[in-house]
Amino acid sequence: MLVNFYRHARGQNALREVLGPALQDVLQDRTLSIRTDPVDVYKTWINQTETQTGHKSSLPYEVSPExxxxxxxVQRRIDISIINLKNLTDRxxxxxxxxxxxxxYGLRYTAKVLxxxxxxxxxxxxxxxxxxxxxxxxxxxxxxxxIVAPxxxxxxxxxxxxxxxxxQRHILGSIARVLQHAAANKHFHGGGYHIRALNQYISxxxxxxxxxxxxVCDVPEPEDRFSMDEYSELLIVNRPVIYISVSELLxxxxxxxxxxxxxxxxxxDPLGLILKDLGPVPGLQELIGTANRCSAVAIRSEPEVCHDWLMQRRAQQDARTPEKMKRNQSLVANGNLSLEEKKRKILRSxxxxxxxxxxxxPDIENQILQMIAKDIRQQRLHRQRRGAELLKLHQTLSSLQAKSSFHSEQVDYYRHYITSCLDNLTASKSTNQKAADGKGRNKLPALSYSATRLHEKGVLLAIEDLPVTQ
Known part of the structure; x- marks a missing residue:
């Protein structure tokens, strides 16, 4: 089922991109011939010789490989064919x-799991x-x-x-056969020198x-490949579409x-609960009959029966839903109302x-239906708009975080700068104080004289506005 799936759509495009150019080059050379069977090469040589000369060859037509x-x-032609086969296979x-x-990716991941x-x-x-x-x-x-049938x-x-x-089909088949043996490391049977040459190439x-x-097997897990987590389903905008037949479903x-x-x-586990509800695998006819009966019940049942059935399904889903993913409490309260209460609430609204x-x-019903239909049609636009707004908010938050980090770095830089400046200033004051103390200790002691003593020694002659007796 997996291989058939990847041979169509994306898988077929991948085959075309991988193998298309190489196989196209192989098919363009119409004169190329790859024959490694000694008997076939021998008979082809005899036929060509007789055609060119117009005479019957003296060699026997039926011979053994030896x-x-x-x-x-024959050896020369086989050598040329083996060289051509190796070159085409390498290509x-x-x-x-x-x-x-x-x-x-699905094929590679399946190979890894296998x-x-x-x-x-x-x-x-x-x-x-x-x-x-x-x-x-x-x-x-x-x-x-x-490769065999491109x-x-x-x-x-x-x-x-x-x-x-x-x-051309013979050439493609020969290339595919050599690659198949090389993938499985399986040698050709035989003792001829051309078989030994091919087996050496296969090894x-x-x-x-x-x-x-x-x-091929070196691939990440799907969670890493597609960046998936438990909230991915809530954030996805375009829901994936799966095309599957009834037999594949069974x-x-x-x-x-x-x-x-x-x-x-x-x-x-939610998967276990779903499998328990589904029960054993039904047959194809049983599944079709059940679907028809369900359709008939949905068409012919009374509204109350349908409402009760929907309420039961909703209760089962809510029981399996994690607390963080449950609906708003107001929606839950509305869902618990009876059918008549819901009708009255709708009429009031x-x-x-x-x-x-x-x-x-007077055409209220059609108007509300048109509004609902318009809202359903525009849900995709609303999701895209919300997705764009969410992306913009994430970008804004990232920019704010980067700006906050930048300012924090600047504050740390200036704090370190001021601290270093204060340390240098303190060290400078301490050095100046020590220098001043050192100079003070080296000076001679100061001498003091009174004005009377200086007058007696004739240094001071008179003081303005002051008598000599004073």
Whole structure:
């Protein structure tokens, strides 16, 4: 089911992008021929010789592979075919290994889960055995059919009415067979030198395939890949659309029941509760009959019966809903009203809208229906607008946080600057004080004389406005 899914839509586009250019180059050379069977090469050589000369060849037409390989011309042609086959296979393998990012994520994640599950179930199995099974999924099931028949998978461009020639299909089949053996590290049987050359090439190519398969399995978990958490469903704007047939739906139900213990070991797991409500897997006819009966009941039942059934479903959903995700209490209170109470409340609301002028009689019912329909049509626009506003608010908050961080850094810088300045100022005052104290200690003691003594010594002759006796 998975491989079939990825061969259509996105998976088919991925095959076209990965394999298309390389296969298109292979198909453009119509003179190329790859024949490694000694008997076929021998008979082709004999036929060409007889056609060119117009005489019957003296060599026997029916020979064994050993006798055919004994002819130098046959060896030369096989050597050329092996070289061409290796070059073409390398070209396709390079296109595969260099386009890892173009493979669908779901296919790569399935390969990773398959490898881990096999490793857990068979711990004694080697890496070669594990990646052999992974290669069977990724290459043999997904890519190999597109290489063998690229026109059937729309991998290459073909004009209307044109078809691949038998020789072209033989070349593509030879490339696919070599890649298949290289992915599984399986050698060709035989003892001829051309078989040994191909087996040696397969062993060398297997290591490249092994690294490619390891890279295929190196993918993040879906939660990291799509940035999903428990609130993603509440924030999503465009709901995902799943196209699934009835048979695939039944198969999915069957697989969930078979692996229920692993998927939901907790009894309160929502998936376990859903599977318990669904019960065993119904048959196709039973499912169709149940759907028809439910449709008939929905059409023919009384409004009260439908209302009670809807209320029961709502109660079951509310019981399984976490507390953080439950509806507003006012909505819960409205939901608990009886059918008659809801009718009366709706009539009161209609009269209130009529009094406000929102609704105008006499066609009130159609007006309210048109308003509801308009609101439903514009829900997508409202979600987009809310999403844009939320994104803008997140950007604003991020900018404010960055600005706050910048100002905090500036405050810390200025605080350190002021602290260092104060420390330097304190150190400078201390140094000046010490210098002043040192200078004071080096000065001679001061001498003091009175004015009378200076007058007696003849230093001071007179003081203005002051008698000599004083």
């Amino acid at each position: 006798d055919a390989l004994a002819q130098p011309e 396709v393998l390079k296109a595969i290994t260099t386009s890892l990012h173009k493979l669908p 490898r881990d599950a096999l490793k857990a179930k068979f711990p004694e199995a080697g890496e070669d055995e594990l990646y052999k099974i992974v290669g069977n999924l990724v290459y043999y099931r997904y890519m190999n059919p597109a 026109d059937g998978f729309d991998v290459v461009d073909r004009s209307a009415g044109s078809a691949l020639q038998p020789e 060398q190519t297997h290591s490249r395939f092994r690294r490619f398969l390891q890279s 198969n999915t139900h069957k697989l969930l029941l078979e692996h229920q213990e692993v998927l939901c070991p907790d009894p309160s 209609l009269r209130r809208l009529e009094g406000l002028g929102t609704l105008k009689p």
